[in-house]
Amino acid sequence: MQQLNRFELKPLNLGPTGDSRPGGRFTFIDLFAGIGGFRIALERLGGQCLGYSEVDAEAIAVYQKNFISPIGSSEGNLGDVQTIGTLPESVDLIVGGVPCQPWSIAGKIKGFEDPRGQLWFDVIRIIRLNQPKAFIFENVKGLMEPRHRQSLDWIVRELSQLGYFVTFKLLNSYDFGLPQDRDRIFIVGIQTRIPSYSEFKFPEPLAEKPRLSDCIEGVERRVIQKRKFPPEELFGDRIPASRGRFQKPDELNDFFLFSDVRDGHTTIHSWDLLETSEREKEICLTLLRNRRKKIYGPKDGNPLSFEHLQGLISDLSREELEQLVDKRILRQADPGRYEFVNSKISAGINGVAKISLPHADGIGTLTATGMRDFIGTVSLNCQDPKTYKQEFIDKIYKPGRFKPISARDYGRLQGFPEEFQMARREAIARKQFGNAVSVPVVYHLGRSLLEVVFGVGIQSPVFWGDGISLSPVQPSL
Template structure:
């Protein structure tokens, strides 16, 4: 007996919504993350705009053929003059780098940041019934808030009722934590312009093992409930996020010498070290960020300071840790070799277990994240870490995230043809919008239109 959800999945959305119910233009089209859900909902694409030739190649091989050879390729948005008339909806994932830390937060000082003004120009010129635009969460951050509010006012000034919300793809059925700002505008003269509401999260959730082929054999693990005393020595860290339960063991292991959670793997866990050496490392870890030792976020510590913290310490013990490539010397002070969190250890930052409900945000530049291919369970943190090292890390029972994995984590359908180059395909999915999120946001919109 199939569940209602399984039956719904079998029915193509194209059969639920009439063809050509509305028209749309796909700006910053990328590989088609907006187009797929809009066509499923009955939309007809009139034109698309993109300048990345590799993205255009994938877009054309998936969507363009003799049936729609009248579709317009608009090219560079800054050079668009002629634009389809009577378009119902304009959509697009506007380049996000100017508003992200990775893009150095240059905002409108970045040429890509100025592309918003071309978006506003085209919306003003064509006056579609509505629009949907997507960007990184940094656009609405306190750092960029003044610029963001200016953009919203510009849309309002050209006759639109504008609403925005920070949406996480995880809330719409994919096991990826991906927060993005979505901006929806409806033309003021339309009867329902003020009534749009962003969709509520869907009820069903998927785990990594539900969508990644190599781990579909892994059986679900029923996790043991544990007290905060066991997990955190009684003090729950404030940095924990919504995917980390306060009464359960984490669904991932993080490789870092700068943190010390119950699923943190340190460099001294991976090679043979003595109890005293581990004490030295943990002492440096716990004290390196204290302001009394310097103004940096992490400060090298001298032998004299460490001697005060560990009275039995001998300098030759520190030298041994240098020889083991765990510590390095900076101006006669000691710091971890692995002193950048995102760099991880041995080129690994995180390994997610098959039972995990999410993986962290896919990016165009890639991450050092992996997926375990076997499951483990334990009833205490010490056994959990021991099992991870013995059953997963040492025998290399984990896999990199492939382009096909990225496709599924972004909600792309099985029929979608990927770029033949693995690294280019992964970059494209890192830049793409999550299809299930667009689907639900647009469903709400076309009900009004």
Template structure:
């Protein structure tokens, strides 16, 4: 065996022994049941890997737990590199190579078993401009193709946003699959939700797995099945009350009396269930939407004015925008005996603002901004929080749970028992780490915003663990 690999194996064994002795880390593994029981972890190296677009190391953690040795990593974000090196590059004698910018790499300077990486996702993300392969970041796939073709690893795992798998990006996905196939690989891909692998986060990501077509059983890879482990938010976030309140079910016509069921209803927000979170927004409505006029003292007439603007602001008859200011002359026929001072009283309360020559609109007119710095408050017994993002969210978790039988008083109970009593906490960067499956011992950035950005960009650790575990059964 080459001396370099022997040395790396020795360092890996010492590192893993140290990890096993750390009680906090062992508890983290036990919580998610991601890995083998601690006393049966095999620390001998089984394979080598390269960490492309390495970020802060979401791929590396599970691969090392499976016995992998990282021979090199590539990243250009300076802040991410700092955190990566703080956690993984233990001394200056480390033989691991920093590969620099992938665009300057023609081939890897060593033979490798596995290449992994989270290729920049913005080109196919709803949060981006959806430019696909026309986006300079989308063109990084060309660098991936070159490295795979020239280095010929046994296998690879690449991750990207769910948008790459959606119909609008069908041509781009086919382009990627065809190029990787032409390089000599059997390709399989699947959209996987982090919730299915022990994390209370609704996070869909596409994973592309390739196995070199000259290997035995190269067609034998199958994506792992869901763990069927239902972890709730309170199981991961400390300092909040745990409860087993079931979701209440009601006929949709009770939850949506106007007959308009939001298009966003899905796996975690079924049309016949009360939400286990509350959204703060003046421009939307729903049985758990909190409006600013419900949080401060307002008269029945003022509430009627706000509801009227909410119902009519998106009607094309009042303008081409997806949310138009409404003039007093427009509101007057819609609200009996409306007086100008009644509308202006809502301006004084900072609920409405007058846009010159256009009319009145809500001050809190962006869902991302929420109200008073709050976008959503999740109840601690919620199944899953929304997808963590690099741009961050103004999401909070209630520190107590509430149960309510009647939808018409559910919102009011939340306002009285949780919001007005300040029974909620902001999600911290450390909470982000937990929601992504990073171990408690992981060293995060000192700046809270930077750390949240990095975890929002990261891959979910347990998902990679189970994908790679299934892959290793074939290539090792």
């Protein structure tokens, strides 16, 4: 399987004047190592890992299978970061994806009140004790949100006081050769005693942009010329704010969302899939458009009573609502109140939450908690807003011309090499890839950082065709 933007990842040769380890290789410690996304990128740059820290047994098994030689290896797991003190030898770079759950919605955004959030205290302690030349730490973009900005400012201030120039930026995986809209904050620090520390700049986005079909096996590879529309033609008077870079207000979406509690020109409802009359569709849409209004209750989505609906729909009868209950579109939540059976966005409809088309620029952020997302195996060339959704239902959904995103697909969408040995269980492998760092982002960021730290140039990647090749590259010694 080849991926777009294949390039050879060139190593950094520090040369005889480098004050790193013998042979011109820089050294690094891999904290919160997971399955080794940081390590792949840094080893491709010519780095030597002196040790890693991970506590999850399943992640350790995958990490060791890919990186640790069973014979003659002196490298071991440093264990829980809470127990790491002064390292036995000096190290050039310390990196890690600090647990992100305390700053994300999935983790209930408890910040430093979450024990996992307090692991930042150990990160700062390890930096203070070992004084690496530089560091890179990755986290979710939620750490930059206003409610967590004091925590971020505290982290930056504490690291700066240890003698480092500290800066941070959101980097998106799509900008570095992956068809995935994945924003992550990267916090970078360089010792201020390094003369060129102030010259550091985050890497610029790559010119080449991938498509989803470049990373997914078994789908049609086809470029669709998309028409531009006045937003009012697609959304009427309710033009949504653009959510993510792959959803534009003047183009037909390249994905279809399956939900009864959301609406849009590519939202598929259960009443679109079942045989329903225009009157039944009107009733469902009325409930959809009013369920979030506060006059009907304090919840984000409220069941509506027959009396509520009767005031919104002329000549409504209870029998009409019961017919929708029989079709399993509606149900009675409380006595006399109606809501949709499919009331959770994440659950989708019939086990499908979203189907992206293979010609799409990319997919949304992969997650460790799992997704009910699928990929169409064929493209859809329709550019008529009036028939677009129905053509999708008739030509892709009903014939079953879509596939789940496999664990290997997850790996490709995160930039892991084909030869990477993932966990045997699909669900575990998807979780691990979804929780990993995007390899090309670390590669380009690491290259920019190391050029400043060691005052040398690194050869630019060599492009030669389709796909990303992360084949091992031996450093120049």
